[in-house]
Amino acid sequence: MNNLLDQIRPLITTEVFLLALVMGTFLLGVYLYKRTKISLIQPLLIAMLIIIPFLNFTGIDYHTFYEKTSILNFMLGPSVVALGYVLYEQIENIKGNVISILTAVFVGSVVGILSVVLIARAFGADKILVASLSTKSVTTPIAISLAEKDGGAPALAAAFVVICGIFGGLVGPIILRRIGIKSSIAKGLAMGSSSHALGTARAMEMGALEGAISGLAIGIMGIMTALLIPFAERLF
């Protein structure tokens, strides 16, 4: 068995195979979601739950996987930039909502930072962990640069951003429906400010307006969190 693995390893560590694996498992997730309509079955989660055990089993280390699929990671940047166009398309719907959008995201970022810091401390998390958790709701590049400044560990901060995004993307739409939110702007804003680009990916599925507002929320949330963290540092 191990012999066979060693023989096919050069084949399964190629870009072609690993990219096809990502697309294939993601597609399987899309298919399962369409068939079952269970909102917890998200393509990203399905892909993750297949690929991680697969890499562990075949002994392919994460850095190899990351290097070969780096084109996908690179595309995160352009996809955020492209949200500028989606936002432009929705301009008529945003007019007149500027003050409420800024207020909502400001209150949201205060609640987000305070709650994560206080809960983590209540569970006895150490200073580095608390500092790395405090930036969980912002997009990765902002979280990493903030973690460097406030005494957190950048790698941990990045991991928490991803966990927060997966979790928010998964339960966000369910909770918004459960509490009866009707406004598209409120939905998009909540998705983007609680779970950044992953929330936005889910918001794009709800509708173009939700997606555009969610993209806008990533930017506002990032800037507000950056401004608030120096005050929150006293709580770490």
Add this chain to the structure above:
Amino acid sequence: MIKGSFFILLFYFLGQMLSLLMHGFIPGSVLGMILLFLSLFFKILKPEYVKDAATVITKNMAVFFVPAAVGLMAYGDLLSNSLIAIVFAIAISTVLTLVTVALVQERFEKRRKKGETNHE
């Protein structure tokens, strides 16, 4: 499509330049998004140029997260040490943020609608 890809990359690059000037305070992609929006808004760039490319990549954003999500496996040991604290803190805080933002925004919208009907 090539025209669209070019402009998106161009704005990404401009965003990164600007980001460098502010010592990385705001990431290049977010600044690129704002610059692209402003260029379209002030009619410096025609929307048709970027429409197709922008629509395709924003509609399929989630797949770009797979490598980063799989990356969590590299932090397995670190995460499992304080698993309960991490899970509770992130889950509760994310839900609180989500609910707060949605409720505040919707309250604002309802109040304004009420204001409009009162004037009539």
